Amino acid sequence: MTAFVIFTLLTALMLTGMPVSIALGLTVLTFLFGFTTVPLESVALKLFTGIEKFEIMAIPFFILAGNFLTHGGVARRMIDFATSMVGHWHGGIALAAVVACALFAAVSGSSPATVAAIGSIILPAMVRQGFPKGFGAGIISTSGALGILIPPSIVMVMYAVATSGATYTGPNGEIVTSASVGDLFMAGVIPGLVLAAMLGSTTMFIAWRKGYPRLDPAGWSERWRAFSRSFWGLALIVVVIGGIYSGAFTPTEAAAMSAVYAFVIAVFVYKDLGWRDVPKVLLQSANMSAMLLYIITNAVLFSFLMTHEGIPQAIAAWMSDAGLGRIGFLMAVNILLLVAGMFMEPSAIMLIFAPILFPVAVALGVDPVHFGIMLVVNMECGMVTPPVGLNLYVTSGIAKMGLTEVTISALPWFYTMLAFLMLVTYWPELSLYLPRALGMM
Amino acid sequence: MLRWLDRLEEVLIATLIALATAIIFVAVIHRYSLSGIAGILNWARANDMPWLFDAARQAFNAVRSIKLTWAQELTIYMFIWMAKFGAAYGVRTGIHVGVDVLVNALQPKQRNFFVMFGLLAGALFTVIVGTLGAYFVWELYHTDQVSPDLEWPMWIVYLAMPLGSYLMCFRFLQVAYSFSRTGELPQHDHGHVEGLEEQA
Numbered sequence: 001m002t003a004f005v006i007f008t009l010l011t012a013l014m015l016t017g018m019p020v021s022i023a024l025g026l027t028v029l030t031f032l033f034g035f036t037t038v039p040l041e042s043v044a045l046k047l048f049t050g051i052e053k054f055e056i057m058a059i060p061f062f063i064l065a066g067n068f069l070t071h072g073g074v075a076r077r078m079i080d081f082a083t084s085m086v087g088h089w090h091g092g093i094a095l096a097a098v099v100a101c102a103l104f105a106a107v108s109g110s111s112p113a114t115v116a117a118i119g120s121i122i123l124p125a126m127v128r129q130g131f132p133k134g135f136g137a138g139i140i141s142t143s144g145a146l147g148i149l150i151p152p153s154i155v156m157v158m159y160a161v162a163t164s165g166a167t168y169t170g171p172n173g174e175i176v177t178s179a180s181v182g183d184l185f186m187a188g189v190i191p192g193l194v195l196a197a198m199l200g201s202t203t204m205f206i207a208w209r210k211g212y213p214r215l216d217p218a219g220w221s222e223r224w225r226a227f228s229r230s231f232w233g234l235a236l237i238v239v240v241i242g243g244i245y246s247g248a249f250t251p252t253e254a255a256a257m258s259a260v261y262a263f264v265i266a267v268f269v270y271k272d273l274g275w276r277d278v279p280k281v282l283l284q285s286a287n288m289s290a291m292l293l294y295i296i297t298n299a300v301l302f303s304f305l306m307t308h309e310g311i312p313q314a315i316a317a318w319m320s321d322a323g324l325g326r327i328g329f330l331m332a333v334n335i336l337l338l339v340a341g342m343f344m345e346p347s348a349i350m351l352i353f354a355p356i357l358f359p360v361a362v363a364l365g366v367d368p369v370h371f372g373i374m375l376v377v378n379m380e381c382g383m384v385t386p387p388v389g390l391n392l393y394v395t396s397g398i399a400k401m402g403l404t405e406v407t408i409s410a411l412p413w414f415y416t417m418l419a420f421l422m423l424v425t426y427w428p429e430l431s432l433y434l435p436r437a438l439g440m441m
Numbered sequence: 442m443l444r445w446l447d448r449l450e451e452v453l454i455a456t457l458i459a460l461a462t463a464i465i466f467v468a469v470i471h472r473y474s475l476s477g478i479a480g481i482l483n484w485a486r487a488n489d490m491p492w493l494f495d496a497a498r499q500a501f502n503a504v505r506s507i508k509l510t511w512a513q514e515l516t517i518y519m520f521i522w523m524a525k526f527g528a529a530y531g532v533r534t535g536i537h538v539g540v541d542v543l544v545n546a547l548q549p550k551q552r553n554f555f556v557m558f559g560l561l562a563g564a565l566f567t568v569i570v571g572t573l574g575a576y577f578v579w580e581l582y583h584t585d586q587v588s589p590d591l592e593w594p595m596w597i598v599y600l601a602m603p604l605g606s607y608l609m610c611f612r613f614l615q616v617a618y619s620f621s622r623t624g625e626l627p628q629h630d631h632g633h634v635e636g637l638e639e640q641a
Binding site (some may be wrong): 013014015016017018019020021022023025026029052053054056057060061064070071072073075110112113115116117120121248249252253256257259260272273277279282283285286287288289290291293294297343344345387388390393394397398 | 451454455456457458459461462463465466468469473513516517520521523524525526527528530531534536537538539540541542543544545555556558559560562563565566569570629631632633634635636637
């Protein structure tokens with residue numbers, strides 16, 4: 001009953017189009033004033049302590065690092081490198097677009113920015129070479145979503161933050177703690193590469209069937225030159241993963257180091273940015289971070305309310321009564337999140353749903369890291385599903401195509417992503433192999 | 442006056458994020474330079490180079506005398522201030538998005554009603570939170586609670602909550618006012634990337 005009231009209120013407020021953070025906060029306040037006896041002081045404290053954790057600070061740092069490197073110059077270097085490596089295979093420059101999206105998205109950390117940066121450079125080139133515009137639009141809109149699976153990933157930090165702070169019991173009564181940022185980053189590497197390969201295969205297959213143009217193979221000296229030019233940008237991933245894995249930095253320190261690194265590369269090595277551009281990058285990053293931190297604050301309040309009302313436990317009990325096992329639960333989660341992904345932004349979905357679903361998943365024996373990767377893949381699918389798919393909007397803007405047209409063009413790659421989602425959902429080893437092999441978990 | 446407030450807000454949040462990054466960077470460098478110098482120290486002793494040993498010992502003591510235990514705490518406070526004021530700035534830039542598919546499909550008149558409702562709901566929420574925060578800070582003011590490392594009075598640290606929230610409320614009202622006058626909302630372009638102009 002309580003759960004029903006809370007969710008109805010939240011849904012109603014959200015549908016009026018008000019910011020997600022405000023809808024969350026008002027739901028909590030209405031509930032507190034009208035329905036329970038939780039003292040208001042503890043809420044006031046929560047509003048502040050919600051973001052008072054050092055781990056959360058990784059988010060603004062990663063955003064800053066990404067913004068320094070979200071620049072047309074970096075995009076062009078990634079495209080040159082990708083083209084010189086895979087341009088002579090089936091799919092030619094289209095296949096290179098998939099690779100370039102994966103590289104740029106990993107470094108910039110923003111899907112829509114990837115679509116805009118890679119897309120506005122590579123789409124005109126594809127059209128000049130005789131590819132249909134829809135083919136390019138489909139590739140760009142879907143491959144741009146790769147970024148949140150390849151570390152550093154802000155959505156993964158959010159998952160770690162949203163599920164931390166409490167201990168849960170597994171199916172055999174053992175204590176399960178939430179996944180660490182380091183484990184999640186490492187776990188994302190193999191699935192990220194597999195998804196890139198799958199999107200690439202779809203591209204190659206279609207290009208091969210339709211006989212789309214290929215490029216002449218690039219010489220090794222040209223490849224080396226393209227690699228060495230994109231190297232400094234790509235090394236950001238190495239700084240983050242290497243730093244966390246070796247234990248040299250905590251994830252938050254790694255994020256701060258990568259922000260300083262990105263600043264040095266952008267201003268002194270690539271010289272894409274001048275000193276005069278730095279305040280603008282800082283302001284944009286602060287703006288984006290503050291927005292996310294504001295959602296986090298209110299989502300923490302919301303999940304506090306959820307836990308206080310015992311809703312995750314109620315769902316878990318209901319699940320086991322209904323005889324819905326692990327397989328059924330994971331399928332239900334996928335469907336729920338895909339539907340949510342059609343209407344909401346990834347960060348909001350992660351912060352609202354992860355704390356509710358996580359205790360249930362743990363009770364059913366799902367590994368926290370595997371569950372996190374599965375949620376992240378769901379978020380990726382959400383970015384390319386209408387009516388609210390940020391990637392589709394940006395693609396439709398740069399390709400000058402209608403939203404419906406872009407959505408239909410993206411279908412072959414979207415189906416590939418759904419197939420990949422099934423793979424990740426029911427094959428935990430795909431996510432867990434690397435962190436286990438490295439002895440991290 | 443208003444332009445002065447806008448400018449202050451922008452300078453404050455950009456400076457806070459830059460300083461926080463710099464502090465963590467310095468703290469990490471500091472930690473590694475200590476172990477680096479310790480390495481030189483051992484190497485100098487093993488290779489019997491007293492001049493290097495002395496130099497390294499002096500450097501070690503100098504670096505160790507700089508205490509950076511407060512760095513993490515200060516960074517967290519900086520980010521809290523950045524988050525509270527940045528959220529207010531975000532209202533002005535239109536970055537706080539909601540689920541607007543349904544509302545956008547409505548007739549302009551109904552749509553305008555819901556947009557206004559959303560903005561006023563934002564103002565209501567932030568004014569409530571601001572007041573809760575002010576009350577909380579007022580309580581703290583009468584205690585002598587200080588932060589663990591920096592030993593700053595906690596009420597000053599927590600002052601970000603009422604100030605930021607009231608500012609945010611003001612921004613919501615400001616946007617609501619200009620919306621009622623012009624029918625326009627600030628829009629944030631998520632797909633904006635620098636350095637693409639020369640290509641087109």
